[in-house]
Amino acid sequence: MNAFQFSTVPHLIAEAGxxxxxxxxxAERFPAARRALxxxxxxxxxxxxxxxxxxxxxxxxxxxxxxxxVVADPPEAVVLAAVQHAKDLKTDIVLGIGxxxxxxxxxxxxxxxxxxxxxxxxxxxxxxxxxRLPLVQVPTTAGTGSEVTNIxxxxxxxxxxxxxxxxxxYADIAILDATLTLGLPPLVxxxxxxxxxxxxxxxxxxxxxxxxxxxxxxxxxxAMLSQNLVNACQQGDDIAARQAMLVGACxxxxxxxxxxxxxxxxxxxxxxxxxxVPHGLSNSLVLPHVLRFNLSHxxxxxxxxxxxxxxxxxxxxxxxxxxxxxxMQQIAEVTGIATRLAQVGIAERDLDRLADxxxxxxxxxxxNPREVTREHARAIYAAAL
Ligand SMILES: NC(=O)c1ccc[n+]([C@@H]2O[C@H](COP(=O)([O-])OP(=O)(O)OC[C@H]3O[C@@H](n4cnc5c(N)ncnc54)[C@H](O)[C@@H]3O)[C@@H](O)[C@H]2O)c1
Ligand SMILES: [Fe+2]
Numbered sequence: 001m002n003a004f005q006f007s008t009v010p011h012l013i014a015e016a017g018x019x020x021x022x023x024x025x026x027a028e029r030f031p032a033a034r035r036a037l038x039x040x041x042x043x044x045x046x047x048x049x050x051x052x053x054x055x056x057x058x059x060x061x062x063x064x065x066x067x068x069x070v071v072a073d074p075p076e077a078v079v080l081a082a083v084q085h086a087k088d089l090k091t092d093i094v095l096g097i098g099x100x101x102x103x104x105x106x107x108x109x110x111x112x113x114x115x116x117x118x119x120x121x122x123x124x125x126x127x128x129x130x131x132r133l134p135l136v137q138v139p140t141t142a143g144t145g146s147e148v149t150n151i152x153x154x155x156x157x158x159x160x161x162x163x164x165x166x167x168x169x170y171a172d173i174a175i176l177d178a179t180l181t182l183g184l185p186p187l188v189x190x191x192x193x194x195x196x197x198x199x200x201x202x203x204x205x206x207x208x209x210x211x212x213x214x215x216x217x218x219x220x221x222x223a224m225l226s227q228n229l230v231n232a233c234q235q236g237d238d239i240a241a242r243q244a245m246l247v248g249a250c251x252x253x254x255x256x257x258x259x260x261x262x263x264x265x266x267x268x269x270x271x272x273x274x275x276x277v278p279h280g281l282s283n284s285l286v287l288p289h290v291l292r293f294n295l296s297h298x299x300x301x302x303x304x305x306x307x308x309x310x311x312x313x314x315x316x317x318x319x320x321x322x323x324x325x326x327x328m329q330q331i332a333e334v335t336g337i338a339t340r341l342a343q344v345g346i347a348e349r350d351l352d353r354l355a356d357x358x359x360x361x362x363x364x365x366x367x368n369p370r371e372v373t374r375e376h377a378r379a380i381y382a383a384a385l
Contacts, residue, residue: 004211008254009148011173016243019138019177022095023056029173030093030134035063037091039082039106040098041070044140049180050097053138065089070102073272073279075155076119079108086113093134099192100144100279103137104152107169110135119154128166137171140180142232142245143192143280145199145253147174159273163363176250178242186233190335191280193229196249197222197328198283201291202262203255204305205298205369214259217251219308224248226309226331233335262368264290267380270357277344284332285341289383291325297370341385351381
């Protein structure tokens, strides 16, 4: 076993309906908070689901501002505008309420509004300087696990994604309330849920930082996600399935925050960056093809995960590993999301550019169980076409 470290958020509340008590939950831990900034996007704001949480904060004497200009795969300019907004308002606590995009922006506001550090010097691992503002995260998709990870992803330039990875990005409180996710459309539920499953699978085979705690979390995450994903898509108002999805995604987030993701994410990023395909769907499109490529180097681990995701797979580790791949493909098909790159507008002529971009994700590729060359990456995209 490798020597390892494990970090996560200090306080987690998993209770359907708990966001209605957001004010109390915040005041308990941060009695001095007076001016909260809720960070979200127009889509979630439009659901009207912020009304209850805002009222509960106001009841505690907290002034609430809402920043709803987050967009998917947030560009750097959006982050910088949000940070300036928080500085102007003299925000003293940041609440991310939304999907991964909103929570990632909330993290960066919390660290960058508290100091004069320029964002350019924060990219990479461990480069954030100083303390941050208090930070509470409330996911409204069951996907990224960003509420419990120490990473924020920013779209820099036209298409490239960069990460800020630092201990300050762990929130003070994460709140998992399925009532906020009941209206998430089926295709978004599917794509974000598969993203969470990919976090668990890639954490379990992470090359350098695989560790027993992440393993435990990844397995439990996969059990909860695989048992509830189709239900959550087909019966969006199934609160038990929705809460299980949120907890599963959160466990997977804790797993990969300490045993990082790898080639599935590395190959997914260019698809999102160049073609604006949502993060979860980008992952899902390349997933079976990356797993098949990895099988020769990860069969035992995939076989262990197959036993959790699908019943009745027997035989060699390779055969059971193939069972995991087939089960993941079946989940994508049942939910009706796109399964081929061609369905999202990608053609043969795009594969070289995708492969070139994927090779820039060295941080992620280094975690993959099998070394990925540029030719491999291109072949994987070709298989996914
Ligand atoms: N920090 C991390 O650990 C981490 C991990 C994986 C991905 N990410 C990043 O997270 C982002 C993706 O996040 P995401 O997949 O959660 O999507 P998202 O935050 O971009 O949201 C997707 C869409 O769902 C809508 N939505 C969200 N909640 C809703 C609800 N309850 N009801 C109705 N609509 C709702 C939003 O308005 C948006 O249109 C990407 O930028 C990705 O790079 C971060
Ligand atoms: Fe992801």
